[in-house]
Amino acid sequence: MSLMGLPTELLLMIQHEIRDDLLAHVCLMKLNTRTRALYNAFGTDFWKMLCRRNGLGTLAGDSVGAGLYQTIAVECAEHAWVCEHPSCGTARLLENAQSISNARLDDPTCSPTRTLRDEDPYILTPNGIFRCMAFRGGEFGAPCHTYVTAEAYDGQDMQDTDALEAHPIVMRTFATFPPCANMRFLTFDNVPTASNNDGVTVFDVMKSAKSIMSDIPTTENIFTWLRRNTCGDTSKVFPQAWSIVDMFESVTSIVGWFRVARWIGFAYEGSNKFAFRFEPRRLPDDPSEISQ
Ligand SMILES: [Zn+2]
Structure with a gap:
């Protein structure tokens, strides 16, 4: 039969x-x-x-x-x-299911049907998928676009780099585990938020982050950002050949940071606040050769 x-x-x-x-x-x-x-x-x-x-x-x-x-x-x-993209498709669904299940193991009362509110005393784990997300454009008023990349992406080559909108699984994937209704991102004076009563998604986060990419930080804020993200040692991020002026000019808008350093996601700072996390990436000795 x-x-x-x-x-x-x-x-x-x-x-x-x-x-x-x-x-x-x-x-x-x-x-x-x-x-x-x-x-x-x-x-x-x-x-x-x-x-x-x-x-x-x-x-x-x-x-x-x-x-x-x-x-x-x-x-x-x-x-x-x-979908054969390494950050999407069946592999993403399996990873998501594992992350949801791990969040429940940490707290069995955390139901997958529940979206955590601000007052919930729960530690949120940012989704590791942001390591595979990227921005392009966004400087001098140009439109900023969001991309999903392969895990090994270092900002230099465009292999496996697709528009986020082409990958509904990534777009709909929860930004935290367990899912939460509000995320606040620590940048400078501006604290952008992403909200979704059904759980903030990757798309919600990228839309919110995209809105600040053209922001021009004050000189003081640029130095604060440089100090914080290099632990006071600029040689951890910039090649020796770069002058202090080169460094400064490369980060005069927020999106500049996403070019000179590799964005690896967020650190949870409590109270639904998240700090951007970066790692050094390979940079050319000539600052004018940095990929846009
Ligand atoms: Zn896909």
């Missing part, structure tokens, strides 16, 4: 055994009209739990309605079947 001829009770048993495997659920749903009707009957709670257990949230432009999470599940499964 083929799978299509199985009685409903057996199909339900198979569906139960699939547990949180988003791809397998969508695959079974698409099998035939019977399995589609079976899955359509599950309702919002089933699809919402499935998406959240795979680390996937909502975006501001989503149409609100009963079918929202089912649409997200299908969109992300179909994308996973075709």
